[in-house]
Amino acid sequence: MVILETKELQSGYQGTPVLHDITFQVREGEIVAILGSNGAGKTTTLRTITGAVRATGGSVIYQGQPITKKPTYEMVRLGISLVPEGRHLFGQMSIRDNLLMGAYKEKDKALIESRMDSMFEIFPRLKERLDQLAGTLSGGEQQMVAIARGMMSAPRLLMLDEPSLGLMPKLVEEVFDFIKRINHMGTTVVIVEQNAGDTLLMADYAYVISEGEVVLSGTGEELLKNDEVQKVYLGLV
């Protein structure tokens, strides 16, 4: 089943078009990657899906229903969670309090605890450091907290904006492993990345965007073998 679909999506800033034609599909249970260079429109694509940037054309369809004009605050209720680029943690708050912020709509304390427990199961280090201030964590750990916070609303669809940004290769591996486990637990993932190599190894399907348009698509495996991807995005050939 297709859980999320955009059709000829267009948007921009202050009258300047950025997205010209973004069409893609995400099937339930998959990890779908959106790749592209700096300024290609990856973040704008996520922000247009969540309504933070207004679509000027085309549509966003979620679970068969158009959500193109829905306000951002409706996303959590719909089951969509976005982990923004740059983590945006509350540095002066503990890990626990940061995680609780992700479940702010939920009143049931037992449910909140059980969601936290399922994050500890796949990333035990969070549990050991629950009272540590988020601002004192390493970059990789902060990214894990940001992702775990995004999971605290129990989304069906988790969207991640450049989770590997600024991380050493070893930590990228750890963060991607965390994402894979979340996916195995049943959450569909859309990941925006510049790090094409690692992302394609993990993705079921990927779209490459350039100047606000989808220019290539295929399975992770297919795109890893693609000449254009090897040359432009992997620095090979």
Ligand code: ATP
């Ligand atoms: P990066 O990997 O550098 O984050 P990206 O593919 O996510 O790149 P976007 O952030 O979506 O790209 O930016 C696409 C274009 O939109 C760029 O030309 C950028 O300058 C422009 N842009 C992004 N945000 C704004 C904004 N708030 N106001 C005006 N222009 C913007």
